[in-house]
Amino acid sequence: MYEVIRRDEIVPNIHLMVIKAPGVADKAKPGQFVIIMPDETGERVPFTISDWDREKGTISIFFLEVGISTAKMARIQSGGKLYSVAGPLGIPTSIDKLGTVILGGGCYGIGAIFPIARAMKEAGNRVISIIEARSAYLLYMEDSLKEFSDRLIVSTFDGSKGMKGSVQKVLTKLIDAGEKIDQSYFIGCTFMMMKCSNVTRSHKIKTLVALNPIMVDGTGMCGCCRVTVKGNTKFACVDGPEFDGHEVDWQELFARKSLYLKEEAMAYQTYR
Amino acid sequence: MKNEDKKSSRQHMPEQLPELRVRNFEEVPYGYSPEAAVKEAKRCLNCKKPGCMSGCPVQVNIPKFLSLIAKGDFAAAARTVKEKNALPAVTGRVCPQEIQCESGCILGKKGDPVAIGNLERFCADYERDNNLIELPEKASSTGKRVAVVGSGPSGLTVAGDLVRLGHDVVIFEALHKPGGVLFYGIPEFRLPKSIVEAEIDFLFRMGVEIELDSVIGNIRTVNELLTRDGFDAVFIGVGAGLPAFISVPGMNLSGIYSANEYLTRANLMKAYMFPEYDTPIVRGKNVAVFGAGNVAMDSARTAMRLGADRVRIVYRRSRDEMPARFAETHHAEEEGVEFFLLTAPTRFLGDEKARLTGIECLRMKLGEPDESGRRRPLPVEGSEFKMECDLAIIAVGAGANPLLPGSTEDLKTNKWGYIVADLQTGKTTKRGVWAGGDIVTGQATVILAMGAGRKASDSIHHYLTWGW
Numbered sequence A: 001m002y003e004v005i006r007r008d009e010i011v012p013n014i015h016l017m018v019i020k021a022p023g024v025a026d027k028a029k030p031g032q033f034v035i036i037m038p039d040e041t042g043e044r045v046p047f048t049i050s051d052w053d054r055e056k057g058t059i060s061i062f063f064l065e066v067g068i069s070t071a072k073m074a075r076i077q078s079g080g081k082l083y084s085v086a087g088p089l090g091i092p093t094s095i096d097k098l099g100t101v102i103l104g105g106g107c108y109g110i111g112a113i114f115p116i117a118r119a120m121k122e123a124g125n126r127v128i129s130i131i132e133a134r135s136a137y138l139l140y141m142e143d144s145l146k147e148f149s150d151r152l153i154v155s156t157f158d159g160s161k162g163m164k165g166s167v168q169k170v171l172t173k174l175i176d177a178g179e180k181i182d183q184s185y186f187i188g189c190t191f192m193m194m195k196c197s198n199v200t201r202s203h204k205i206k207t208l209v210a211l212n213p214i215m216v217d218g219t220g221m222c223g224c225c226r227v228t229v230k231g232n233t234k235f236a237c238v239d240g241p242e243f244d245g246h247e248v249d250w251q252e253l254f255a256r257k258s259l260y261l262k263e264e265a266m267a268y269q270t271y272r
Numbered sequence B: 001m002k003n004e005d006k007k008s009s010r011q012h013m014p015e016q017l018p019e020l021r022v023r024n025f026e027e028v029p030y031g032y033s034p035e036a037a038v039k040e041a042k043r044c045l046n047c048k049k050p051g052c053m054s055g056c057p058v059q060v061n062i063p064k065f066l067s068l069i070a071k072g073d074f075a076a077a078a079r080t081v082k083e084k085n086a087l088p089a090v091t092g093r094v095c096p097q098e099i100q101c102e103s104g105c106i107l108g109k110k111g112d113p114v115a116i117g118n119l120e121r122f123c124a125d126y127e128r129d130n131n132l133i134e135l136p137e138k139a140s141s142t143g144k145r146v147a148v149v150g151s152g153p154s155g156l157t158v159a160g161d162l163v164r165l166g167h168d169v170v171i172f173e174a175l176h177k178p179g180g181v182l183f184y185g186i187p188e189f190r191l192p193k194s195i196v197e198a199e200i201d202f203l204f205r206m207g208v209e210i211e212l213d214s215v216i217g218n219i220r221t222v223n224e225l226l227t228r229d230g231f232d233a234v235f236i237g238v239g240a241g242l243p244a245f246i247s248v249p250g251m252n253l254s255g256i257y258s259a260n261e262y263l264t265r266a267n268l269m270k271a272y273m274f275p276e277y278d279t280p281i282v283r284g285k286n287v288a289v290f291g292a293g294n295v296a297m298d299s300a301r302t303a304m305r306l307g308a309d310r311v312r313i314v315y316r317r318s319r320d321e322m323p324a325r326f327a328e329t330h331h332a333e334e335e336g337v338e339f340f341l342l343t344a345p346t347r348f349l350g351d352e353k354a355r356l357t358g359i360e361c362l363r364m365k366l367g368e369p370d371e372s373g374r375r376r377p378l379p380v381e382g383s384e385f386k387m388e389c390d391l392a393i394i395a396v397g398a399g400a401n402p403l404l405p406g407s408t409e410d411l412k413t414n415k416w417g418y419i420v421a422d423l424q425t426g427k428t429t430k431r432g433v434w435a436g437g438d439i440v441t442g443q444a445t446v447i448l449a450m451g452a453g454r455k456a457s458d459s460i461h462h463y464l465t466w467g468w
């Protein structure tokens, strides 16, 4: 059992959870994830590690309530418990001095790009962070990201804050304005990662995406999370989760992610 | 005379009827009654040179435990088995006895060998069900600490042996439940999880500790176990947990599982109890399982129980080459699983949503023997045919997961990624580190993994007492 130090709905439907998991906190690196089971009857679900405190032995994750597992997690109060937390899993992001680095985040990805922004900044890069949300009231993490970004560009679909549009739109504008980008990195919903990869492809900008297929064990044992990258089958849990966004078979990923839509809806509804 | 005949024939194992059990997850054989067990044990001829014992990879004193059952002292029989085998209720159910102990039984020459496996299971169940389990003596503490990575049968054997000898043992397990394949792979109807839990609980009562959710290589490295965490020795028993797929088009369509995924969902995550448990599983109507080992039979029989109309085992060789235990193939056939032998897939077909809808297959014929000594399957030109299918399970073997070896310096692996270890001692190329079980041999059996664990624990004990 792992203690939940804090669970806050920081904006509607997006939760921050701080978990006591000293072993994970001790080893966590940018780009890695944990597999969580909320309770004994729960599923094993992956979440990107957004931050850690090695001294206090805690890690932070952000999640959206979208199904039964996250619904269960959203009902755990500070001081409550999680049944299982395994990690840190996956290959960490390689942090190098590259020049100008773009980090694009949407939904939980706004939180997930944070440790990469921090590490990239500390490695001496010029960091441009771009975040998106449907509307201003759904934005979070702005101050933290600002601290480690040379530029933070906010976008909202309804134009209620920052630029009207999405990460993809902001990205296109930056490129059109002649911004020289050495590497880009996107985390968020699959659609957003695909769209952004399509933009950078035509400009030959190196692009990494953190894929989020369905997983079970998270250690390479089951092959549930297989994705096709450059024509080869890879396991996102151990070969990734980061892959070249220009080489990912996005249609396959969409299809594999939607396999259990019916069951997911049923479980969620029964629970609620 | 008639009575005599009855006395000397093998006691039948009562079982759930096939038509009932194909829709439930309860264990198939009910086990012997005490009377049947005594009768069966009395069949043993007490040979001077017991062939059964030389067939047992962990040298259980079979004649002794059989004679104790024959005398009605079931708990003593169980304790005799446990001197050599820490998981008798498990091995009694899953060992391939027909090629081990029972193949050496002299009665087998003319008729049926003594049902050693059934009796092993009987005495272990009897001891447990009647609360007769006693903790064996433990040597006084040596102050030495041993880390065991992986809680499958090899790791559990090492842990049990060393804790008895007075060493402190901590098991590190990647998953949230201990037991390895015994828990996540082998289904409930063949090996009830409560039995696995009880046998593991025995080790905890002996003082073994466990850290679950601990993927070694990530949360800690083997080096850190030896240095920072102060362990004097490390045993690696992480199994052969990397699923193999088949290199044909369409392998990543939705509705195609590795057997590992399918069985992990069903067993470890209890998807067969969805929505009581949250993990979903595809409930196929037309199921094809590729491969013909125990893993394939377990997958096929699970699919039956999850409501399939038709389940087919598709195997590219013939019946003679099928690696499954006899009992598994037999049970699968009784339950209505069909066998498409000498058949191999060439292509998986899907609909516009990339969901599996069918499989294109090819007939095979057997050619000359290959490196494995089995006749090589060769395609029959122009024999392609299609079968309808909405769930395919790939059970064609497993490989070495590179996660742990890849994160451990000086640990030599062979060309397939298995850890190089001395077969007599389990010593690896890295000082203070032993390995055994499937991660050394490739996917084998529970009892061979336990045998490897035994050799390693002897060697570790020697090292902790006398040095490398």
Ligand SMILES: Cc1cc2nc3c(=O)[nH]c(=O)nc-3n(C[C@H](O)[C@H](O)[C@H](O)COP(=O)(O)OP(=O)(O)OC[C@H]3O[C@@H](n4cnc5c(N)ncnc54)[C@H](O)[C@@H]3O)c2cc1C
Pocket: A219, B094, B095, B096, B149, B150, B151, B152, B153, B154, B155, B172, B173, B174, B175, B178, B179, B180, B181, B182, B185, B186, B187, B214, B215, B216, B217, B237, B238, B239, B240, B241, B263, B294, B295, B298, B325, B401, B403, B404, B436, B437, B438, B439, B443, B444, B445, B446, B447, B449
């Ligand atoms: C479905 C199925 C049915 C089978 N049926 C039979 C049968 O009927 N009879 C028989 O004799 N054999 C059978 N086998 C084979 C048998 O189960 C294995 O040979 C045996 O379990 C191997 O034991 P092991 O100790 O090497 O590893 P495993 O049982 O594979 O256990 C390894 C453990 O290590 C853990 N682990 C892996 N990596 C790490 C890491 N980095 N850090 C920490 N922990 C880690 C895993 O999670 C797992 O719990 C079957 C196998 C399968 C898959």
